Amino acid sequence: MQELEERILKDGIVKPGNVLKVDAFLNHQCDVELFDHMGAAWAEHFRDAGINKILTIEASGIGIACVAARHFGNIPVVFAKKAQSINLDGDQYVSTVFSFTKQREFPVIVSRKYLSAEDRVLILDDFLANGKALQGLIDICDHAGATVAGIGIAIEKGFQGGGDALREAGYDLDSLAIVDAMDPVDGSISFRK
Amino acid sequence: MQELEERILKDGIVKPGNVLKVDAFLNHQCDVELFDHMGAAWAEHFRDAGINKILTIEASGIGIACVAARHFGNIPVVFAKKAQSINLDGDQYVSTVFSFTKQREFPVIVSRKYLSAEDRVLILDDFLANGKALQGLIDICDHAGATVAGIGIAIEKGFQGGGDALREAGYDLDSLAIVDAMDPVDGSISFRK
Numbered sequence: 001m002q003e004l005e006e007r008i009l010k011d012g013i014v015k016p017g018n019v020l021k022v023d024a025f026l027n028h029q030c031d032v033e034l035f036d037h038m039g040a041a042w043a044e045h046f047r048d049a050g051i052n053k054i055l056t057i058e059a060s061g062i063g064i065a066c067v068a069a070r071h072f073g074n075i076p077v078v079f080a081k082k083a084q085s086i087n088l089d090g091d092q093y094v095s096t097v098f099s100f101t102k103q104r105e106f107p108v109i110v111s112r113k114y115l116s117a118e119d120r121v122l123i124l125d126d127f128l129a130n131g132k133a134l135q136g137l138i139d140i141c142d143h144a145g146a147t148v149a150g151i152g153i154a155i156e157k158g159f160q161g162g163g164d165a166l167r168e169a170g171y172d173l174d175s176l177a178i179v180d181a182m183d184p185v186d187g188s189i190s191f192r193k
Numbered sequence: 194m195q196e197l198e199e200r201i202l203k204d205g206i207v208k209p210g211n212v213l214k215v216d217a218f219l220n221h222q223c224d225v226e227l228f229d230h231m232g233a234a235w236a237e238h239f240r241d242a243g244i245n246k247i248l249t250i251e252a253s254g255i256g257i258a259c260v261a262a263r264h265f266g267n268i269p270v271v272f273a274k275k276a277q278s279i280n281l282d283g284d285q286y287v288s289t290v291f292s293f294t295k296q297r298e299f300p301v302i303v304s305r306k307y308l309s310a311e312d313r314v315l316i317l318d319d320f321l322a323n324g325k326a327l328q329g330l331i332d333i334c335d336h337a338g339a340t341v342a343g344i345g346i347a348i349e350k351g352f353q354g355g356g357d358a359l360r361e362a363g364y365d366l367d368s369l370a371i372v373d374a375m376d377p378v379d380g381s382i383s384f385r386k
Binding site (some may be wrong): 030032033035036037061064066076078085102110128 | 257259
């Protein structure tokens, strides 16, 4: 998606340790018009996938998913939680993943009420690197018997391999920008064609 | 807002300990069409407030804020973070608040880049009970020299007093549903007129 690639080049900052900071528009300050265009792009890609629910994970995925849902006929968005809360009941699907950005393990929790074998799910998230968080969401869909009908990602760090592993496993993965190389010294970023 | 009150009566569950579970449509599964109508209601209430930025806090506020932003001309949404992350730089506004639902203290963090004295801010969140989380966001606006031009809340638990304290302090607070009493035994919920 050209608009997203241009925005990454304009406002993204490459940091040591494979970190691409896009907090100016994606995961701290949010450009909701860009989110809307991202949603339109995913709706076009997945138009024949029969999607009836969007699944994402707190926190950065939520805004993207809620704005994108409009392009899928305002279907429900479910966001997985990363911690237990008194707002969650006992009856849950739970998986465990390791966060690259937080450098620790955390649970991925979805109430059983909101995911079932009837669901054809589009998983959405802001970033895909090694794919650990996504795998947690896929595990939860598998536990529920739901179909992962597609995966939409804003920015895939292609050089970390998680996206290609998911494609090889047969998932329909639509990453709107795939970064194949980035350099914290000169700040350069190159995208997959 | 009649639609929200009716939805709370239909799908909200009163639990012991002043807990109102609305995870069916507000803070786990999200009804984005309802969010859109909530955004329209706030846009009507705050139409003359000169708002140029929306501030919320992860996680449940993000979807509501991003959908609402469309009704304010797609102005930027900034969501405060509750934990440090390698995605955050050193230069931050930080406040500390106590979470009723998580039963612990956490920091409220916003990068200085995304809030300034030029901003007229609408603070949005899903719930207002004692007002601790909101106070953290107000503190951060004060640190930045930004103007809190309004506060929009989906569900205020009126009997916990946080909302009335903010009104007495002079804030323009627009809560779309104010619960004045609820009973975990018979499940009844009554709203402020």
